[in-house]
Amino acid sequence: EPEVTQTPSHQVTQMGQEVILRCVPISNHLYFYWYRQILGQKVEFLVSFYNNEISEKSEIFDDQFSVERPDGSNFTLKIRSTKLEDSAMYFCASRRDEGGYTFGSGTRLTVV
Amino acid sequence: AQSVTQPDIHITVSEGASLELRCNYSYGATPYLFWYVQSPGQGLQLLLKYFSGDTLVQGIKGFEAEFKRSQSSFNLRKPSVHWSDAAEYFCAVGAGGGFKTIFGAGTRLFVKA
Numbered sequence: 001e002p003e004v005t006q007t008p009s010h011q012v013t014q015m016g017q018e019v020i021l022r023c024v025p026i027s028n029h030l031y032f033y034w035y036r037q038i039l040g041q042k043v044e045f046l047v048s049f050y051n052n053e054i055s056e057k058s059e060i061f062d063d064q065f066s067v068e069r070p071d072g073s074n075f076t077l078k079i080r081s082t083k084l085e086d087s088a089m090y091f092c093a094s095r096r097d098e099g100g101y102t103f104g105s106g107t108r109l110t111v112v
Numbered sequence: 113a114q115s116v117t118q119p120d121i122h123i124t125v126s127e128g129a130s131l132e133l134r135c136n137y138s139y140g141a142t143p144y145l146f147w148y149v150q151s152p153g154q155g156l157q158l159l160l161k162y163f164s165g166d167t168l169v170q171g172i173k174g175f176e177a178e179f180k181r182s183q184s185s186f187n188l189r190k191p192s193v194h195w196s197d198a199a200e201y202f203c204a205v206g207a208g209g210g211f212k213t214i215f216g217a218g219t220r221l222f223v224k225a
Contacts, residue, residue: 031211043156043202043215056212091155100146100158101213 002026006092006104013082013111021077021107023092032075033093033101034067036060043091049075082111114139116205116216124222125193133188133219135203144206145186146213147177151199159201162186173197198223 005024013019025032034046047057047067054067066078075094079086089108093101115138125131137143144163148156160171167179177188186203203216 033212035213042217043204045212045214048212058212093156095211100148100161101156102158103148103156105155 004092004094004102004104006107010108015111016081019079019082021090023075023104024073025075025094029094029096031095034077035091036088038088084111087111114205114214116203116214118203118216118219120219122220126224127195128192131190131193133201135186136184137205139205146204147188148202149199193223195223
């Protein structure tokens with residue numbers, strides 16, 4: 001069964017540092033997403049990406065966040081200057097058509 | 113605005129008993145509806161989805177869900193729960209041009225022996 005792969009599984013960073021979370025979506029999928037889940041809270045939409053551009057983003061996805069698909073296989077989320085409140089589990093997801101998403105296992109980001 | 117409500121924060125059932133997890137949604141058009149399961153420390157796994165057609169949909173692991181438009185509900189059911197079903201269950205609705213998915217707050221299922 002094809003999988004969405006996320007690396008690293010756990011990242012600890014100091015406040016103010018930049019982090020890049022990496023994802024390899026399923027190869028024939030066309031739509032890509034980032035979600036986050038703060039501990040004990042609901043899963044929140046961050047951004048969707050299609051045809052090499054952002055198609056929709058939430059209020060959470062401010063100027064500190066950016067996404068990129070640099071090489072046709074990887075899909076990255078960059079947080080420029082991390083804050084304590086960015087600590088969360090970040091999930092990458094992809095889909096091919098009007099189906100449900102396939103989610104990765106997530107990256108747990110801890111900002112100290 | 114689109115929203116998903118899961119009224120039960122947690123539910124405890126005995127192994128072998130039947131299960132129903134409730135989900136209500138608010139959406140302007142015919143929604144795309146999903147149920148996901150999340151085991152502790154794991155990602156989200158799609159259990160089943162509804163787009164159109166038969167309102168009773170079958171999913172993996174013996175789960176099913178029924179779409180009731182009149183009640184704006186999409187409840188998840190399983191006739192006989194196994195201890196391995198203990199997890200968090202999220203109902204979700206697909207919405208918007210980017211087809212973002214809006215999640216409910218989740219229902220944590222505990223299974224007792």
